[in-house]
Amino acid sequence: MDVNAIVAAVRARPDVWISSFGPDELREQVERVDTGLPLAGLPFAVKDNIDVAGLPTTAGCPDFAYTPERNAPVVQRLVDAGAIVVGKTNLDQFATGLTGTRSPYGAPESVFGGGLISGGSSSGSAVAVADGTVVFALGTDTAGSGRVPAALNGIAGIKPTRGLLSTLGVVPACRSLDCVSVFARDVTTADRVTRVARGRVPEDPWSREGTRPLPAEPRIGVPETLDFFGDAGQEKAFARVSGDTTVDVGPLLEAGDLLYRGPWVAERLADLDEFLRARPESVLPVTRAVLETGYGFTAADAFRAQHRLQQLKHAADRMWEQIDVLVLPTVGTTFTHSEIAEDPIGRNLMLGRYTQFANLLDMAAVTVPNGFTADGRPASVTLFGPAFSDDALARLARSWAIYDTVTLAVAGLHLSGEPRNGELLERGATLAGAARTAPCYRLYHLPSGAPGLVRTAGGESIEVELWQMPAGQVGGFLAGIAAPLSLGRVALDDGTEVTGFLCEAYAAAGAEDITASGGWRNHRARGATT
Known part of the structure; x- marks a missing residue:
């Protein structure tokens, strides 16, 4: 691990890194590592809504910042395995958004340049991996934040089954849906890190364990119809994907719509309401606009949505009777920073069209590169499986990735x-x-x-x-x-x-x-x- 090179790379990208350890602190970490540990000496980044002892947790909002005394359990597991924490990375404020443009610390560009957004909310974590500064990074994923940035930077992203990686020490977005996600340049590394990081944490009421195998030759499902929002390049890239059968993904997409257009927006207020009311000027206008829609839902609305979600879960369960794995494009199209600025809310929803349903319907997901479009934009696919199919899904995803490098x-x-x-x-x-x-x-x-x-x-x-x-x-x-x-x-x-x-x-x-x-x-x- 070249400490000087990493420190130089961090200092060169203030839009990617919010805080970091200095060279002396990094060298101390390196010197303490037992070289026989499974992740010995691997540098990693942590999204700045996950606690790292000694570095402030801002969640993308300077006035919200606090400095934790201990690592989040998921970070501690990685440190115990020999990995080296470099620092904390930028994000869409309070993990609300999929664009990577909603932060007072700057808006990172995709490593592919051309004004392309990095994706969010785990923007900095994905870029820090894609530009080679770190080997892997932790993000979070409530609506797609561990998959959209992976897609837009040509790397792998694992969104585990909810609870498989502890969310203790993570600033909540939607507490009942939040996941810690893992980015790496390839699925093998991301899966290796996930296996080290996971495991039940007794103090975490959301922590879960489990495993679900898939058949040796899983039945692959692809959607009957898809909307690429007029992006012929992304449509052509996904046409490379073949499945054993087609399925109706309408119920899944309807479930996804509940996340930002239904009362789950109000769940974000469960943890942020007090801060939002006391310090509204500290929250970016676009973030505040999204959060404040939560005030418009009643308790009756929440129960109606839960009842509808249960029906949609039933439809998803029937889908798993026909197939073992579902493959979708991670994003239907890509956007530049200027295009997002024209319609920050609407285009954010477009980015999440094929990701938002996963946690509501309790699925595991792995995102991998799928080559490039003719105009040089990255293409990507996501493989979905039922809860706890994570290990088998990662094995399958290795053979699907088109890194094309x-x-x-x-x-x-x-x-x-x-x-x-x-x-x-x-x-x-x-x-x-x-x-x-x-x-x-x-x-x-x-x-x-x-x-x-x-x-x-x-x-x-x-x-x-x-x-x-x-x-x-x-x-x-x-x-x-x-x-x-x-x-x-x-x-x-x-x-x-x-x-x-x-x-x-x-x-x-x-x-x-x-x-x-x-x-x-x-x-x-x-x-x-x-």
Whole structure:
């Protein structure tokens, strides 16, 4: 774990990170870790409505802030397993929203750029994973906040069965529906973290345990009809999905409508009413507008909605008699920040169309990438299963993910913390780890100040980083690379080859040969300047 690189990445993104531990505190965490633990040394982020001892919990509202003395149980389990808490991430205020634009701390952009929203409410957690700052992150998910941001940043998101991960030490949104969610760059890592974090917590009245297997060859259901809100690209991406049968998802969508258009909005007031009345000016107008709709529902409305929800649950139970897993697009369309600003309420509802019903109907869900649209927007699908089918659902989801990335080897100014690393992050690239080339390269410090990697006889092994870039972003990235540098095949010391930065041999004439340093960072550490 490169503490300096992580600290630099956190400081560079105040729209993603609300608070964090300093380098000395992070090093202390690292030094205490037993390397034999299951998550030893893995850095992670925590959404800022989940308690981390010593860091303020703001829930996206500065005037609401308090500093807890102890970690939420779900955080403590991860720390006990050797993971390193980096800090707290941005969110839609009070976890109310799916856009990632409702925060006084800023509105993160998707790692794919182009003004695309990051999704919310777990905006910062998803971006911190997607940009490679951390290996995994905790979010929450009441209406889709652990799935929509995953979709818009090309990563995996697990929304466990309600209660499987304790919500003790989490600022409630809708207490009866809230989940802690897990983000990672792949399903395997997200599932591994989920298994460590879950388990009954005796003090938590919402905590549950259970498991439900799925058949070895589960019956896959897809919807009879879907609305992509005019987005032909997302519709075409979902057309890649095939199922064993079609099902009517109308009852599910009606259940989802109850969350923001029914009396469950009033449940948000159960924990926030006192603060909202005392400090209305502390709450963003759009957040306040959503919360205040809860005042319009009566107790009779709440019971009517519960009765209708029970009927819809019955319909969902019948659906599970026909299929074992339901697959839907995570979002029907995507939006830019300017498009959300035009209609923040209506377009928020569109983002949650295929996510909002899950907790009301007690389902588990896993979101995975589904490639890209022709215009470069990320596509995604979510696999749904009955409560406690989490383990089997994650296993199945691994085979559904289309990460569609290219591995790039970088040896110089695109390394983490170096001046041009942002060009990788802007195109959604994520750090896969350090590596070394095969011993057939020489590294030069070019007159331009950049390093150049040249393949040659009599070369040595050079330190590089491997980055995963969405395939649809590689062409645009290549267009920004000027001669004498180019992308080509780079041989690694494990016998594999990847795409990477190379320098044309002519440029090495008269350049300083810095091969003996073993890599650009070592050369810089010895006092070189660019």
